[in-house]
Amino acid sequence: xxxxxxxxxxxxxxxxxxxxxxxxxxxxxxxxxxxxxxxxxxxxxxxxxxxxxxxxxxxxxxxxxxxxxxxxxxxxxxxxxxxxxxxxxxxxxxxxxxxxxxxxxxxxxxxxxxxxxxxxxxxxxxxxxxxxxxxxxxxxxxxxxxxxxxxxxxxxxxxxxxxxxxxxxxxxxxxxxxxxxxxxxxxxxxxxxxxxxxxxxxxxxxxxxxxxxxxxxxxxxxxxxxxxxxxxxxxxxxxxxxxxxxxxxxxxxxxxxxxxxxxxxxxxxxxxxxxxxxxxxxxxxxxxxxxxxxxxxxxxxxxxxxxxxxxxxxxxxxxxxxxxxxxxxxxxxxxxxxxxxxxxxxxxxxxxxxxxxxxxxxxxxxxxxxxxxxxxxxxxxxxxxxxxxxxxxxxxxxxxxxxxxxxxxxxxxxxxxxxxxxxxxxxxxxxxxxxxxxxxxxxxxxxxxxxxxxxxxxxxxxxxxxxxxxxxxxxxxxxxxxxxxxxxxxxxxxxxxxxxxxxxxxxxxxxxxxxxxxxxxxxxxxxxxxxxxxxxxxxxxxxxxxxxxxxxxxxxxxxxxxxxxxxxxxxxxxxxxxxxxxxxxxxxxxxxxxxxxxxxxxxxx
Amino acid sequence: xxxxxxxxxxxxxxxxxxxxxxxxxxxxxxxxxxxxxxxxxxxxxxxxxxxxxxxxxxxxxxxxxxxxxxxxxxxxxxxxxxxxxxxxxxxxxxxxxxxxxxxxxxxxxxxxxxxxxxxxxxxxxxxxxxxxxxxxxxxxxxx
Numbered sequence: 029x030x031x032x033x034x035x036x037x038x039x040x041x042x043x044x045x046x047x048x049x050x051x052x053x054x055x056x057x058x059x060x061x062x063x064x065x066x067x068x069x070x071x072x073x074x075x076x077x078x079x080x081x082x083x084x085x086x087x088x089x090x091x092x093x094x095x096x097x098x099x100x101x102x103x104x105x106x107x108x109x110x111x112x113x114x115x116x117x118x119x120x121x122x123x124x125x126x127x128x129x130x131x132x133x134x135x136x137x138x139x140x141x142x143x144x145x146x147x148x149x150x151x152x153x154x155x156x157x158x159x160x161x162x163x164x165x166x167x168x169x170x171x172x173x174x175x176x177x178x179x180x181x182x183x184x185x186x187x188x189x190x191x192x193x194x195x196x197x198x199x200x201x202x203x204x205x206x207x208x209x210x211x212x213x214x215x216x217x218x219x220x221x222x223x224x225x226x227x228x229x230x231x232x233x234x235x236x237x238x239x240x241x242x243x244x245x246x247x248x249x250x251x252x253x254x255x256x257x258x259x260x261x262x263x264x265x266x267x268x269x270x271x272x273x274x275x276x277x278x279x280x281x282x283x284x285x286x287x288x289x290x291x292x293x294x295x296x297x298x299x300x301x302x303x304x305x306x307x308x309x310x311x312x313x314x315x316x317x318x319x320x321x322x323x324x325x326x327x328x329x330x331x332x333x334x335x336x337x338x339x340x341x342x343x344x345x346x347x348x349x350x351x352x353x354x355x356x357x358x359x360x361x362x363x364x365x366x367x368x369x370x371x372x373x374x375x376x377x378x379x380x381x382x383x384x385x386x387x388x389x390x391x392x393x394x395x396x397x398x399x400x401x402x403x404x405x406x407x408x409x410x411x412x413x414x415x416x417x418x419x420x421x422x423x424x425x426x427x428x429x430x431x432x433x434x435x436x437x438x439x440x441x442x443x444x445x446x447x448x449x450x451x452x453x454x455x456x457x458x459x460x461x462x463x464x465x466x467x468x469x470x471x472x473x474x475x476x477x478x479x480x481x482x483x484x485x486x487x488x489x490x491x492x493x494x495x496x497x498x499x500x501x502x503x504x505x506x507x508x509x510x511x512x513x514x515x516x517x518x519x520x521x522x523x524x525x526x527x528x529x530x531x532x533x534x535x536x537x538x539x540x541x542x543x544x545x546x547x548x549x550x551x552x553x554x555x556x557x558x559x560x561x562x563x564x565x566x567x568x569x570x571x572x573x574x575x576x577x578x579x580x581x582x583x584x585x586x587x588x589x590x591x592x593x594x595x596x597x598x599x600x601x602x603x604x605x606x607x608x609x610x611x612x613x614x615x616x617x618x619x620x621x622x623x624x625x626x627x628x629x630x631x632x633x
Numbered sequence: 634x635x636x637x638x639x640x641x642x643x644x645x646x647x648x649x650x651x652x653x654x655x656x657x658x659x660x661x662x663x664x665x666x667x668x669x670x671x672x673x674x675x676x677x678x679x680x681x682x683x684x685x686x687x688x689x690x691x692x693x694x695x696x697x698x699x700x701x702x703x704x705x706x707x708x709x710x711x712x713x714x715x716x717x718x719x720x721x722x723x724x725x726x727x728x729x730x731x732x733x734x735x736x737x738x739x740x741x742x743x744x745x746x747x748x749x750x751x752x753x754x755x756x757x758x759x760x761x762x763x764x765x766x767x768x769x770x771x772x773x774x775x776x
Contacts, residue, residue: 071681073684089703090703138647141648143649157684157685157688158700417648532704533648
């Protein structure tokens, strides 16, 4: 079995196999599945991309050619207030792409880079350069913060831009529960910090009849936080499923939500109000996940936040994802669709009239000092978010009694607080008495909170100080849960593509997929180079569609969702959720139908 | 048999501030002998084809890889040794000075030497050079 072409798994014969059998297969296959030089990729590291007039170098890095996947040297530079990346392939020429749409924000964010401690038990030997050597290898700097598990590649939608789902892939990838058990156990072996948060994703994971059992299994295997990534469509019709998911410990639903109108969110606009009502009944929270596309929904960013805030009884957060342009995309098309994190932040600032400014956001690794402090205090390794500073941003906003939205940065001096924690962590590591440090912490804590600008609900009894005390002194994280229920988390995560690809980001990634052979693969390798990772391995563990249909006694095509728009639009929940965002009577039924059809979702007459 | 190692100075600002220097010594252990420091055969400039060997030396122990080299200004010297016959083990001692943290660490890689090549057996990190050298002195055949 020296070549990938020769590797095959007869998955249909493994449907009753136990976790141990999947472990045997995974260990046997793992090395054979790794990309092979000259067969899968080449290196071209002798070409240094040059700067042109008016450009200022910021950094050098490694990247890939979008056409042939050659590893190339790249330069990151500033031009006209924006940050760009350029690389030059000996075969396909120069490739230039916007990297970050605002130089000033880039320079502010870079100050918050903290690197992780790496992996103590890497899963693969070093046989190739990054990024051709995934599972987690000794180069990887961050442990897993969120583990992704693909439950199925089946989907009840067929969105025009997606090439991942079963009908287009030609096989069904759907690991059995015993196979999932193996994958989760393999992931939990990670040292020094095993993953505690799991996202079950797809395809559409709610198409699986055993999805509730899968969540239960994940909890049994030690995952404290389990979220299900879905369009939510099944939950709109099946309130009992929402209740069952909650009962077995699902922490949150992670739901696609691209805008507040049918024009911007043709995927699940009509179903969302019913999903939210069913989640309310089940007391199961939801994070809204808009994919931001320039010229498509970037004018509705503030409305999406307002929608989240209006439904804060059930919406825990909004996590924007600027589009990742996977596959081969022309330069003109990229220019039309591409939007980066800082551009999204600036649009939110403009659309909210400064209610949430660009300064209210911090890069993901800015919270690393919190982990460092607790780690130094307790002597136990802590989950630490150490992604590359350019990968994501976050903030928290509070909804005050009068409905106004107040970012946490307006009444907590976040910057000084994080710097203070890092300084104290360092003192603890150098052996300073921890009781003296705690005393200092307790005295200084109030200094970081500006009570007069705090939301009214938090002024009562100095609740924010108490929350911080509970978390940092008592290590009582139930108070963190309480904090979440009073706030809306706002996040932003820009997954890479082959055009803006940066190996320095890949090496710091903390969102990993568990592959069916047990490897943990960084998100931006798994999905950005699918021919070397996602598609390669899932195909081997997949069942051809015809065979799968014979085994299951059902046809894939029959599972396609057909939407009854008339019924959904007429319902009371539809009006209640959207009336503050657009005139719900202004769009004729035929127009609704056209929008759905154009997106690729059929409608019932 | 050839054995390759590195010395370097690296200063990088993005994504992470790095300012580090690495100085290297190599010791051999032959039959019935105590460890002996050996002199290099040649030194030369770093080439991209050395990158994988570089990663194998430094990524696991100090999280430094070729990608970090590329990100900053660096001067890397590739040092090649010609291992005499009858050598059964070698130890590689790196003095790693981190100018950002203001600390020195001593990294020891121990390899077994066989006809087919050199295989890494163990990696250890010490705060004091004396402890690193004590470990190297304790390397005997069969231990």
